[in-house]
Amino acid sequence: MPLKRPLPALMGGVSLSVLVSVGALAYQHLRTDALEERLLREVNTLTHATHPRPAHVTATQPGTFGEAVASLLPALIQQAREASALSAAEAATLEAVTEGRTPVMDLPATRREALEHARPLMRQVLAATHAESGGLPEDLRPLSGPEVSGRDALLQALRHVVDAAALETRLLVSRGDADQAVDTCVDTLALSRELALGGGLVGQRLSANGYGRTWRACADALDAASLGRKRQALSQLTRLHEGFPPVSLTLHEEAVAAQLHAFRDLLSDEARAELPPTWFDAPALPGALSRRLQWRQWVEDADRLMAVADQPAEERRRSLADLETLKGEEYFRHAESPSVRLSPEDVEALALRELRSEALMALVEVDVARAEKGQWPRALPTRTASLMLKPVDETEAQIHSCVQGLMPDPLVVKADGAPALQQVHDVP
16 A cells, blocks of 8 residues: 655655756756857957958959058047037038038038048048958957947047048039049948948948938939949949948847957856957956846847848838847846847938948939930839839939838939039939
């Protein structure tokens, strides 16, 4: 006859079993050996990553953009420090002149003088985009080290170069030097692309901003250029368009950098010794147990985000909404990584960059087709779901965006040989 076990003993056994299971689960979640090994692999991969991209010129310079521009960085920083701050009114006038909404004669004399001063260094930086391969200088990469103020200052200095080059393009167009203006504007777009190659989300944002700053002046230059320069520019613009890095790669860079910033003190001494020297210093922070769980959450969040980041725009929008819903259903979530995210502003900025790049290519295709065949094409030669062509008359056509809100004003293309100065401008 089997022995009868007292109920308290039975319950105690069940409780012990549950505690063991919970303890084992907690132990697995608190262990970060796998996270540590993965982080070291990814740091090694990204710090040694190369950034090949189609060169936009045929006569390239050996090496990378980062190598070509590295010696110019101290001068860029110094020039940015010496630049006088703009008032709100001056900034608005400068933007309006650059975009062609205000006549060049309205540009203040101080801005002309500033451009004269910046021009030699600006041309050296633009020439660096002729390197055979992309890749930013080490100090500009997200994994350069925990100190970000120097990196931000360098990136902002390069942004000043983009602004100056966009204004230079506008001035060249106004003087009738359209082919030279195309040379400048294409190099400026190339510089904007370089900022996205290994520059993290900050680099992507500056890249999108650079296209926004340059594309109207570039459109005017392209429309007014000679037919031969137009054909050459179309090939260059195509190669630039093909060279944008995937958003998932940018998020990967940010995710690894975020882990180093927040959790490197949780690494073993042996693992920390394998990091780049700038990351060796790792003061211990409180709450190690909780932060181990947070580390795991950050990695899982980043993996989910990277999996959908390169989807087509509408599909990505739905996927991002699904991820937010999933987060809302999870219990005991820790604070999220502030840098590994795709905000609506980021999504729109990157979509605008792609649209502007496509619009410039479409403009040149339409203009060349009109010059060669004597009439506007019935549709854009390169099929795109984002743009459509609307001929107005024999001398004018418009390129409209099919994406509501992204490009509310169409590009207006003047046929070559029209009596008036050929320009691309906003429709009132």
